[in-house]
Amino acid sequence: MKFIIVGKNIDVTEGLRSAVEDKIGKLEKYFTEDTEVHVTLSVEKDRQKIEVTIPMKGNIIRSEQVSSDMYVSIDLVEEIIERQLKKYKRKLIDKKQAASFFKQEFVEKDFMEDEDVQIIRTKKFDIKPMYPEDACVQMELLGHSFFVFCNAETDQVNVVYKRKGNTYGLIEPEN
Secondary structure, three states: OEEEEEEEOOOOOHHHHHHHHHHHHHHHHOEOOOOEEEEEEEEEOOEEEEEEEEEEOOEEEEEEEEEOOHHHHHHHHHHHHHHHHHHHHHHHHHOHHHHOOEOHHHHHOOOOOOOOOOOOOOOOOOOOEEOHHHHHHHHHHHOOOEEEEEEOOOOOEEEEEEEOOOEEEEEOOOO
């Protein structure tokens, strides 16, 4: 695995780099040696955060963990990614393009299925053209954390979502 480690508001010391490579390196048993792992370490007040992103063709494996100790965050993120890999292995491998990122032993090994993804409710509604700001207001009125709408400016389906700190995000398709 190839590690790309960056720090935001923190110097990536040799100790931190070593801890990341040792802990996240345990995932090497799943991936081919040329798989890139993007790691961002950041500090905000007492929050020690690690973000790990493993881009693959057609999928992205990602986890972010926050704690008061960076080494604890590193331990947590490795466990989460390993759990994600085992849980979604069948779905990742079913999309044959992703199989080339994994070692053959991982592809062939069966894991106990924790839970399959189950859609338990389907909702249908009219999508009305509106501006993103209006969609945010509508989302707040409904008490939801996201809202799907047709963007009046682009005539495409977009999603607005609530972020931490009472801010909003907009998801729009790339053309």
